[in-house]
Amino acid sequence: MSGEQNEKLTELLKLLKLNNGDLSKLTQEQRKEMKDYKFWKTQPVTRLDESVQKEGPIDRKKTPDEISDQPLPLLGDFEWCTVDVTDQKQLEDVFLLLNENYVEDRDATFRFKYTREFFNWSLRSPGWKQDWHVGVRVGSTKKLVAFISAIPVNLRVRDNTVRSVEINFLCVHKQLRGKRLTPVMIKEITRRVNRCDIWYALYTSGTILPSPVSVCRYTHRPLNWSKLHDVGFTHMPSHATRNQMIAKYTLPKATSTEGLRPMEEKDLDEVRLLFEKYQSRFDLVQNFDEAEFKHWFLGNDEKTASNPSSKVIYSYVVENQNGQISDFFSFYSLPFTILNNSVHKELGIGYLFYYASDADLEYADRFSPEATAALKERLCGLMNDACILARDAKMDVFNALTSQDNALFLEPLKFGPGDGFLNFYLFNYRAFPITGGIKDDKSYDTVKRSNVGVVML
Numbered sequence: 001m002s003g004e005q006n007e008k009l010t011e012l013l014k015l016l017k018l019n020n021g022d023l024s025k026l027t028q029e030q031r032k033e034m035k036d037y038k039f040w041k042t043q044p045v046t047r048l049d050e051s052v053q054k055e056g057p058i059d060r061k062k063t064p065d066e067i068s069d070q071p072l073p074l075l076g077d078f079e080w081c082t083v084d085v086t087d088q089k090q091l092e093d094v095f096l097l098l099n100e101n102y103v104e105d106r107d108a109t110f111r112f113k114y115t116r117e118f119f120n121w122s123l124r125s126p127g128w129k130q131d132w133h134v135g136v137r138v139g140s141t142k143k144l145v146a147f148i149s150a151i152p153v154n155l156r157v158r159d160n161t162v163r164s165v166e167i168n169f170l171c172v173h174k175q176l177r178g179k180r181l182t183p184v185m186i187k188e189i190t191r192r193v194n195r196c197d198i199w200y201a202l203y204t205s206g207t208i209l210p211s212p213v214s215v216c217r218y219t220h221r222p223l224n225w226s227k228l229h230d231v232g233f234t235h236m237p238s239h240a241t242r243n244q245m246i247a248k249y250t251l252p253k254a255t256s257t258e259g260l261r262p263m264e265e266k267d268l269d270e271v272r273l274l275f276e277k278y279q280s281r282f283d284l285v286q287n288f289d290e291a292e293f294k295h296w297f298l299g300n301d302e303k304t305a306s307n308p309s310s311k312v313i314y315s316y317v318v319e320n321q322n323g324q325i326s327d328f329f330s331f332y333s334l335p336f337t338i339l340n341n342s343v344h345k346e347l348g349i350g351y352l353f354y355y356a357s358d359a360d361l362e363y364a365d366r367f368s369p370e371a372t373a374a375l376k377e378r379l380c381g382l383m384n385d386a387c388i389l390a391r392d393a394k395m396d397v398f399n400a401l402t403s404q405d406n407a408l409f410l411e412p413l414k415f416g417p418g419d420g421f422l423n424f425y426l427f428n429y430r431a432f433p434i435t436g437g438i439k440d441d442k443s444y445d446t447v448k449r450s451n452v453g454v455v456m457l
C-alpha cells in the first residue's frame, strides 16, 4: 500500500472508534507527566513512572457497605439518569449523543449507525445491569449530554482471574468538553460497580493515560476499494490506476476452507472448548461462561433472523470430515451512515472479533517455527474467508487490531497499518506489560505477536 493511500485509508480509522489517530498528539500526551494527570493521579492505577514488581490488586479489599449509596454531586443544571436501553426513546437519546459526539468527523460526512440490535448485543450481555448505563441530562431540557457504561466480565490476567467490568461508550457532548465531567462520570460508575462488590475494570482508549498494560495498532483491509474511493476515504495513488487498485484488493468469489459454515447453537459446547484451549496462550483474556459464549457469538436478538441487514455478530466454524470442529472465527458489524452522498448511503464496516484454531495446539511451544508455520497457514486461509464473508455481508472494509495472533496474517492478507493505536488499561490492578503485536517502530511483530486475547468493542 502506498504512503498516500495508506494515509487516506487511515482517516477512516479515526472515525472508527477513536479520537486518537494523530501521532503528534500521542507524542505530546506521552510527554504529560504523572503530576499533570490531575484526576488519574488520585486513582488506583499504575503510575506512569512505576515499574511493576508484582501483579495484583492495588487498593485494599473493601466491602460494598463502605461505598456510599448516594450518587456523586453534579454541578449546575445537570442530573444523573439511568438509561433504560430497552426503551426506544431513551435508546434514541444514546444514539443521538454517540452519533454526534463519539467520533470526530470535521466534515460531518460519516456517522456511526448504531442500532437497537447493536446495543442489545454490546450492552445487555449476561449479568448486565441497567444501573451501569449511566447518563447525565440537562435538568431543564432533559437532553442527554454524557454517557458511560459497564458490563460484567471475568477477566484473566495471566494466572489470576478477577471479577471485573469492561467500561465502554464513554462520551461527553462536544459543548461540554474540558469541563472535568469525565472524572465525575468515571467516579460515579466506579461507585455503582463497587456497590456490587466488583473492584476491577478493563478499559481502552486512544489517548495515553496512566498506564497502558498493552498497546495494539489498528489495521484495515479494503473489501470494496472502489466504494471507499468514491466516498472519499481513499485516493488514487499516483503510480496506480483504478483498475489496478481494484484488482489488488479483489477477493475470490467464494470461500475456500472446506467445511466452513455458520456456527449454530448445537456447536456451542464444542467451540467453547476449542476456544478456551486457544485462549489459554494469552495473558489478558475474558473468560466466557456458557451463557456469555452464546450471547457474544450467536447474539441475543431473535429479530435479526428475519431482518439480516440488522445482523450484528457473524460466527463461523470449520467442521472437518470427522465431524469435529477445528476452527472458529467471528466478526461484527458496525456501519457508518454516509451523509451528503447521492449514491452511497451507508458504509459497511466489519471488525474482527474472536477466533480459535487447533492448527498449533499440538505443539508445546506456540512460537516454534513448526507451530508458527502451521498457524500462519491456517489463519491466512480462515481470515481470507472471513474477508470474503464480510464482503458478501455488504461490508466495505474489514478492521483488525494487532492483538491475538493477528500479526501472522495481517501483511499477507493486505491489512494496512492505521495510524491509530488502542491502549489497554486495568483499573485497580497492577500487571506487567503485555505484548500488543507491534515492534518499537510500530510495525507488525510477527515474532512475538500479541498476548492480548481480549477484544473490546
Ligand SMILES: CC(C)(COP(=O)(O)OP(=O)(O)OC[C@H]1O[C@@H](n2cnc3c(N)ncnc32)[C@H](O)[C@@H]1OP(=O)(O)O)[C@@H](O)C(=O)NCCC(=O)NCCS
Pocket (backbone or CB within 6 Å): 017, 018, 019, 036, 037, 038, 039, 040, 041, 101, 102, 103, 169, 170, 171, 172, 173, 176, 177, 178, 179, 180, 181, 182, 183, 204, 205, 206, 207, 209
Ligand atoms: C473522552 C471524553 C469523554 C473526554 O472528555 P473531556 O471533556 O475532554 O475531558 P474532561 O474535561 O471531562 O476530563 C478530563 C480528564 O479525563 C481524562 N480522560 C480523557 N479521556 C479519557 C478516556 N477516554 N478515558 C479515561 N479518562 C479520560 C483526562 O485524562 C483528564 O484527566 P487528567 O486530569 O487526570 O488527565 C470526550 O473527549 C469524548 O466524549 N470524546 C469522544 C468519545 C471518546 O473518544 N470516548 C472515549 C473512547 S475510549
